[in-house]
Amino acid sequence: MVPVIVVENVAIACVDAAGTEHADGHVVVGDDGRIVSVGAGRADEPAGEVRRVDGTGCLVTPGLVNTHHHLYQWATRGLALDETLFGWLTTLYPIWARLDAETVGAAAGAGLGWLALSGCTTTMDHHYVFPRDGGDVLEAEIAAARRLGLRFHPTRGSMDLGQADGGLPPDSVVEDTDAALAATEAAIDRWHDPSPESMLQIAVAPCSPFSVTGRLMSEAAELARRKGVRLHTHLAETDDEDDFCAQRFGCTPVEYAERLGWLGADVWLAHGVHLDDAAIARLGATGTGVAHCPSSNARLGAGAARVPELLRAGVPVGLGVDGAASQEASHLGAELRQALYTARTRGGPGAMDARTALRLGTMGGARCLGRADHIGSLEPGKLADLVMWRLDGLGHDGIDDPVAALVFGPPAPVELALVGGRPVVEGGALVHADAAELTRAAGRAHRRLMAATR
Numbered sequence: 001m002v003p004v005i006v007v008e009n010v011a012i013a014c015v016d017a018a019g020t021e022h023a024d025g026h027v028v029v030g031d032d033g034r035i036v037s038v039g040a041g042r043a044d045e046p047a048g049e050v051r052r053v054d055g056t057g058c059l060v061t062p063g064l065v066n067t068h069h070h071l072y073q074w075a076t077r078g079l080a081l082d083e084t085l086f087g088w089l090t091t092l093y094p095i096w097a098r099l100d101a102e103t104v105g106a107a108a109g110a111g112l113g114w115l116a117l118s119g120c121t122t123t124m125d126h127h128y129v130f131p132r133d134g135g136d137v138l139e140a141e142i143a144a145a146r147r148l149g150l151r152f153h154p155t156r157g158s159m160d161l162g163q164a165d166g167g168l169p170p171d172s173v174v175e176d177t178d179a180a181l182a183a184t185e186a187a188i189d190r191w192h193d194p195s196p197e198s199m200l201q202i203a204v205a206p207c208s209p210f211s212v213t214g215r216l217m218s219e220a221a222e223l224a225r226r227k228g229v230r231l232h233t234h235l236a237e238t239d240d241e242d243d244f245c246a247q248r249f250g251c252t253p254v255e256y257a258e259r260l261g262w263l264g265a266d267v268w269l270a271h272g273v274h275l276d277d278a279a280i281a282r283l284g285a286t287g288t289g290v291a292h293c294p295s296s297n298a299r300l301g302a303g304a305a306r307v308p309e310l311l312r313a314g315v316p317v318g319l320g321v322d323g324a325a326s327q328e329a330s331h332l333g334a335e336l337r338q339a340l341y342t343a344r345t346r347g348g349p350g351a352m353d354a355r356t357a358l359r360l361g362t363m364g365g366a367r368c369l370g371r372a373d374h375i376g377s378l379e380p381g382k383l384a385d386l387v388m389w390r391l392d393g394l395g396h397d398g399i400d401d402p403v404a405a406l407v408f409g410p411p412a413p414v415e416l417a418l419v420g421g422r423p424v425v426e427g428g429a430l431v432h433a434d435a436a437e438l439t440r441a442a443g444r445a446h447r448r449l450m451a452a453t454r
Contacts, residue, residue, distance in 0.1 A: 003031060003048075003049050003050070003051050004028065004029065004030060004031050004036075004046045004047075004048055004049065004050045004051065005028070005029040005050075005051050005053060005384075005418070005421060006026060006027075006028050006029075006043050006046065006050055006051070006052050006053065007026060007027045007028075007029075007053045007055050007060060007386075007388060007416075008025075008026045008042055008043060008052065008053070008054060008055060009024065009026075009054055009055050009056045010024070010025060010026070010027070010055025010056070010058050010059070010060050010388065011023055011024065011025070011055075011058070011059045011060070011391075011402040012025045012026075012027065012038060012059070012060045012061075012378065013059065013060070013061045013355075013358060013378075013402070013403050014038055014062075014377055014378040014379065015061065015062050015358060015359055015362045015363050015376065015377045015378065016377045016378070016379050017377075019355065020038075021403070022038075022039065022040045023040075024040065024041065025038065025039055025040045025041065026038070026039060026040075026041065026042060026043040027060055027378060027384075027386065028043050028046060029384040029386075029418065029421045030384075030421070031048070031421075032421075033197070033383060033384055033420035033421035033422065034381060034382065034383055034384055034420075034421070035378060035379060035380050035381065035382050035383075035384050035386075036380060037380055038378050038379065038380065053388070053416060055388055055415075056392075057390060057391060057392025058388045058389060058390050058391060058392070058415055059388070059389045059391055059402040059403070059405070059406055059412075060378070060386055060387070060388045060389075061119075061358060061362065061378070061386065061387055061389065061406070062362040062363070062366075062375065062376055062377050062378055062385060062386055062387070063119065063120065063121025063122060063362070063375070063385035063386055063387050063417060063418070063419065064118075064119045064120045064121065064122075064319070064332045064333065064361045064362060064365070064387065065120070065121070065122045065123070065318060065319075065361065065362060065364075065365025065366050065368075065369065065371075065375065065376060066115060066120050066122070066123035066124065066319070066320055066321055066332050066365065067124055067268060067270075067289075067291035067318035067319060067320045067364075067365045067368045067369065068124065068126060068232075068270045068271075068291035068293055068320025068321070068322055069111070069115075069123055069124060069125050069126065069320060069321055069322065069323060069330075070125065070126055070127065070322070070323030070324070070325070071104070071107055071108040071111040071112065071125045071127070071141055071144075071323075071324075072096070072099055072103070072104045072107050072108070072127060072129065072137070072141070072323075073092075073107070073323035073324045073325035073326070074107035074108070074110045074111045074324040074325075074330075074442055074446075075099075075103050075104075075106070075107040075442065075445050075446045075449050076092055076095055076096070076325045076446070076449070076450075077324050077325050077328045077446075078325075078328060079091060079092060079095075079325060080092060080325075083300075084238065084240065084300060084301060084302075085237060085238045085240065085241075085300050085302060085326075086168060086238070086240045088300060088325075088326065089168060089169070090168070092325060093168075093169050093170050093173055094170060094172075094453065095449065095450070095453045096129045096131075096173060097129070097131055097170065097172045097173045098131065098449060098452045098453055099129055099131055099134050099137060099449070100131065100133070100134040100135050100137070101134060101135035101136055101137050101139070101140040102135075102140070102445065103445040103448065103449050104127075104134075104137040104140045104141055105140035105141065105143060105144055106438075106441040106442050106444065106445035107324075107442055107445055108125070108140065108141035108144035108145070109144040109147070109148070109433065109438045109441060109442065110438045110439065110441070110442035111324055111330065112144055112145055112148045112150055113148055113430055113433055113435055113438045114330055114331070115150065115321070115330070115332055116148055116149075116150060116414075116417060116424050116425050116430060117414060117425060117428070117430065117435070118330075118331040118332045118333045118334070118411065118414070119332055119333040119387045119389065119412075119414050119417065120150065120332045121150060121151060121375075121385040121386070121387065121417055121418070121419045121424070122150065122151040122152075122153070122365070122366075122369065122371070122375060122385060122419075123145075123150055123151075123152060123153065124152075124153035124154065124155060124203070124232070124369060125141060125152070125153070125154045125155065126155050126157050126205050126207075126232060126234075126270070127141065127154060127155065127156070127157050128157025128158055128159055128205065128206070128207040128211075129157075129159075129173055130158075130175060130183070131172075131173065138154060138156060138187060138191075141154060142154060142191060142200065145199075145200070146199075146200075147432055147433060148424065148430065148432055148433055149419055149422060149424040149431065149432050150419060150424065151198075151199050151375070151385065151419055151420075152199060152200050152201075153200075153201050153202075153203060153369055154191075154200075154202060154203075155202065155203040155204065155205035155232050156183065156184040156187040156188070156202060156203075156204060156205065157205040157206065157207050158175055158180035158181075158183075158184065158205075158206050158207065158212065158216060158220070159173065159174045159175065159180075159206070159207045159211040159212055160174050160175055160176065160177045160180055160206075160212060160213050160216045161174065161210070161211050161212050161213050161216075162174040165213075166248065167210055167211050167212075168210045168211055169211050174211070177213060177215055177216050177219075180206075180216060181216070181219055181220065181223060184204055184220065184223060185223055185227070187202055188202045188204075188227045188229055192227070192229060194228065196373070196374050196383075197374075197383065197420065199419075199420070201229070201230075201369075202229055203224070203229055203230040203231065203232050204220050204221075204223060204224040204227075204229060204230070204231050204232070205231070205232040205233055206220050206233055207233065207234060208233060208234040208235070208237075208241070209234075209235070209241065209244065209245055209248075209249075209253060209256055209257075210241060210244045212233075214249075214260055217233075217257075217260045217262060218260045218261055221260065221261040221262055222261070224266070225266070229266075230266050230267070230268070230369070230370055231262065231264075231266055231267040231268075232267070232268055232269070232270065232291075233257075233262065233269060233270065234269070234270045234271060235253050235254065235257055235269040235270065235271065235272060236252075236253040236254060236269070236271060236272050236273055236274045236275050236279070237270070237271035237272075237273055237274070237297070237302055238273070238274065238300075238302045238303070239274060239303075241253055241274070242274050252276070252279060253274070253279075254275065254278075254279035254282055254283070255279075257269070258282060258286075263282060263283065263286040263288045264286050264287065264288060265286070265287035265288070266370070267286075267288045267289065268288065268289030268290065268291055268316070268318070268368040268369070269283075269288060269289065269290050269291065270290075270291045270293065270320065270322075271290075271291070271292075271293055271296075271297065271302070271305065272290040272291075272292070272305050272310070273297055273302050273303040273304065273305045274303060275305075275306060275310075277309075280306065280309055280310055280313045280315065281313060283310065283313065283315045284310075284313030284314040284315050287314075287315075287316070288315065288316075289315065289316035289317065289318065289367060289368035290305070290310055290315055290316070290317050290318075290368075291317075291318055291319070291320040291368060292305050292307055292317050292318065292319055292320065292339060292360065293319075293320040293321065293322040293327070293335075294319075294335060294338040294339050294341075294342040295321065295322070295327045295329060295334075295335060295338045296320075296321070296322030296323070296326045296327040297342075298338075298342070299326055299327055299328075300326055304342050304343075304345060304346050305342070306346070307339065307342070307343050307352070307360070308343055308347055308351050308352060311356070316364060316367035316368050317360055317364050317368075318360060318361070318364040318365030318366075318367065318368040318369070319332065319335045319336070319339060319360050319361045319364065319365060320335075321335060331411055332361065333389075333406075333411045333412060333414075334411045335361065336354075336357045336358060336360070336361050336406065336407045337357070337407055337408060339352070339357050339360055339361075340352045340353070340354065340356075340357040340407060340408075354401075354403050354404045354406070354407035354408060355403055357407050358403060358406070358407060362376050362377065363376040363377055364376075383420050383421075384418050384420060384421040385418065385419050385420065386417070386418050387414055387416070387417045387418075387425075388414070388415045388416040388417070389406055389412040389413070389414060389415065390412060390413045390414075390415045390428075391405045391406065391409075391412055393413070395409055395410040395412075396409045396410070396412065413428050414428060415427065415428065
């Protein structure tokens with residue numbers, strides 16, 4: 001149980017279905033970690049011990065939800081800076097082949113800490129590299145998330161299509177198909193918590209059409225549905241992938257995914273950059289979600305996803321920072337602005353507004369992860385995953401609309417972040433870890449990994 005928390009004197013964007021906002025309001029968080037009330041003015045006096053938080057100069061929103069990431073990549077930032085996706089992967093695969101649990105744990109700690117400081121309260125992670133002598137890398141990142149206090153949706157990824165069989169990754173980093181499926185089922189059995197308050201849920205995530213066999217894709221989908229967990233993979237990220245699918249499978253990436261049972265309301269796809277009208281219609285008709293990663297797509301020159309069109313088709317769209325080696329900033333708060341700018345670059349100033357961008361980062365992400373009934377908006381009864389952003393500094397001065405200040409302005413400092421009513425960030429600092437120590441540990445892991453590959 002946690003103490004009752006009352007946040008007062010604060011602007012609030014609920015991101016509920018009605019778009020409720022309060023210029024000067026309150027949020028009450030119960031001792032069960034759920035929201036008791038949200039409203040204008042001061043709160044009624046709660047019973048019992050109360051912690052009051054003065055939110056003057058701040059905006060409270062739902063905690064941001066990160067729908068696509070590769071935490072291990074924190075150990076390989078700043079490499080292959082001018083490559084396309086396929087060239088970038090070819091450069092980095094041999095380095096990732098030397099990953100181990102110590103390196104992944106340190107990288108995950110740094111990545112998760114930085115996510116928390118950027119306003120993220122729930123994150124997934126797509127881990128698909130499992131070196132044979134690397135130890136339990138999935139356990140390492142789960143331990144890091146528990147330490148930081150973030151709600152975590154790691155996926156047990158996999159690759160079984162190596163270069164010898166026409167895939168992109170070297171054979172040293174792919175798994176046997178049956179072994180990958182068995183390990184995925186074991187991860188679900190060991191770690192997955194389906195409860196509404198869950199801090200840890202596993203999803204099934206073969207990597208991509210150019211690194212995974214059709215058999216692994218289809219049997220992974222069957223496994224996930226038998227176990228009642230969600231499905232995730234990369235899809236339609238680059239022109240190279242379009243060409244690969246056309247040459248190898250005679251169809252588009254979305255047609256290939258549908259052929260293998262990979263469209264549905266339990267699926268969300270990373271990137272979705274290269275989608276024609278027919279593909280967007282199929283995603284909308286099947287309820288398949290998309291993790292929009294605008295900064296990563298720009299960094300790799302992959303293109304700009306058609307997010308306004310996806311939203312009009314009814315596709316659940318969330319935001320992702322993507323791996324820290326393809327998006328070194330990895331700041332989820334900053335992705336709100338990047339998503340808006342990307343949409344406007346393609347479609348003009350009417351393509352997206354600030355509140356739509358905020359919805360992508362909150363309810364959109366919750367929908368992709370299957371958690372929209374419990375997180376993603378500030379409503380009584382929902383889990384108290386929220387962020388209080390400080391907007392009274394020089395960088396936001398004069399922007400009267402607090403939601404516009406958050407989205408259009410520079411990345412706002414996080415004054416307070418709660419996950420299930422428990423603080424994970426206070427006063428701009430991590431509650432459960434020291435950022436300097438996370439930095440030192442990640443630096444040691446990076447140097448050790450790079451030395452091993454020379």
